[in-house]
Amino acid sequence: IPRDADSGMIKKAHRKLALKWHPDKRQSAATATTTATAEAEDEEGKEKFRLIQQAYECLSDPQERKWYDEHRDAILKGWYNENNNPDDTEPMLFDIVPFLHAGCYNGYGDDQNGFFATYHRVFTQIYQGELHGWTGEGNIEQMPPLQSLLATTHFGQGDTQWKHVSTFYQNWESFSSVLSFAWVDPYRLFGDDHATTTPRRVRRAMEEENRKARRTAKRQRNDAVAALVAFVKRRDPRVRKHRQKAEEAAREKQERNKQDRLKKKELIRLAREEWKQQARKDMEQMELTDRLAGRIRLADLEDEDEDQYQYQYGKKKKKKKNSKNKKKKNNKKRMTTTTT
Numbered sequence: 001i002p003r004d005a006d007s008g009m010i011k012k013a014h015r016k017l018a019l020k021w022h023p024d025k026r027q028s029a030a031t032a033t034t035t036a037t038a039e040a041e042d043e044e045g046k047e048k049f050r051l052i053q054q055a056y057e058c059l060s061d062p063q064e065r066k067w068y069d070e071h072r073d074a075i076l077k078g079w080y081n082e083n084n085n086p087d088d089t090e091p092m093l094f095d096i097v098p099f100l101h102a103g104c105y106n107g108y109g110d111d112q113n114g115f116f117a118t119y120h121r122v123f124t125q126i127y128q129g130e131l132h133g134w135t136g137e138g139n140i141e142q143m144p145p146l147q148s149l150l151a152t153t154h155f156g157q158g159d160t161q162w163k164h165v166s167t168f169y170q171n172w173e174s175f176s177s178v179l180s181f182a183w184v185d186p187y188r189l190f191g192d193d194h195a196t197t198t199p200r201r202v203r204r205a206m207e208e209e210n211r212k213a214r215r216t217a218k219r220q221r222n223d224a225v226a227a228l229v230a231f232v233k234r235r236d237p238r239v240r241k242h243r244q245k246a247e248e249a250a251r252e253k254q255e256r257n258k259q260d261r262l263k264k265k266e267l268i269r270l271a272r273e274e275w276k277q278q279a280r281k282d283m284e285q286m287e288l289t290d291r292l293a294g295r296i297r298l299a300d301l302e303d304e305d306e307d308q309y310q311y312q313y314g315k316k317k318k319k320k321k322n323s324k325n326k327k328k329k330n331n332k333k334r335m336t337t338t339t340t
Contacts, residue, residue, distance in 0.1 A: 007060065018049070022049060109158070110158055120154065162242050165238050177221045184216075
């Protein structure tokens with residue numbers, strides 16, 4: 001595919017090659033050949049399929065694709081760096097850039113060229129470089145606690161327990177180099193000549209430039225190691241397996257919570273129905289008690305009976321009131337007549 005291919009073109013090309021070189025497809029399409037030839041073709045197909053998968057993982061990730069474009073020529077020519085001299089058992093600044101590419105290991109087995117053995121050597125050499133630089137600069141005390149933890153954690157193999165794998169990544173994700181990076185100083189301020197001939201103001205400015213250069217180099221080193229840790233962690237099958245288990249556990253927990261909510265809702269509904277039935281029974285019992293006692297409630301009467309009940313009792317009270325008014329009027333008349 002062209003170097004400016006978009007994601008759609010990359011997916012299309014990957015699907016086409018994956019269908020062609022998938023081991024299952026190759027076995028189903030195999031013809032009658034000798035056993036040795038068949039095994040050789042099978043191994044070749046597996047290797048090509050592995051490279052296809054690695055290429056797709058790299059090009060489908062924007063950050064890794066950017067990194068690949070920047071180092072494409074070096075990858076195609078084959079990685080070589082004078083800082084990674086195999087004869088030097090303790091390189092102070094181990095070059096990790098060649099190991100930010102999936103082509104540096106062969107599969108996820110525990111063999112010498114596999115994923116686990118390769119990155120076990122890489123992280124070991126990074127730590128050895130830190131230790132070599134720490135002692136080489138005249139430090140006699142023990143390394144800082146964070147760097148000391150790196151010596152107690154190992155990358156492990158495919159069957160390493162998750163608690164050890166998790167501890168390893170936690171320690172290395174907090175990596176901070178202990179090297180001084182004095183070799184990046186733009187100004188060399190050694191000897192008595194500089195102290196006597198260089199003005200103090202100029203010397204301080206030069207020292208400040210040196211400190212800035214060292215901080216920049218240290219930050220770049222820390223960022224490079226962090227990028228390596230993230231790269232390895234994304235491809236670590238142990239991390240993927242643990243993540244899948246965590247996702248399954250989360251889904252199971254979500255399903256249990258859902259079932260618990262449904263059960264709780266059903267219990268509330270049943271309790272409400274039971275309360276309604278009990279209230280209905282209590283009402284019927286109260287009505288029966290009122291009937292046996294000869295009490296009548298307005299709610300139990302029909303409309304006509306209710307009107308008649310109100311008419312009878314209401315009129316009597318009203319007539320009684322009118323009779324009292326008439327008596328008062330008659331008494332007033334009598335008093336007026338007597339006065340006259």
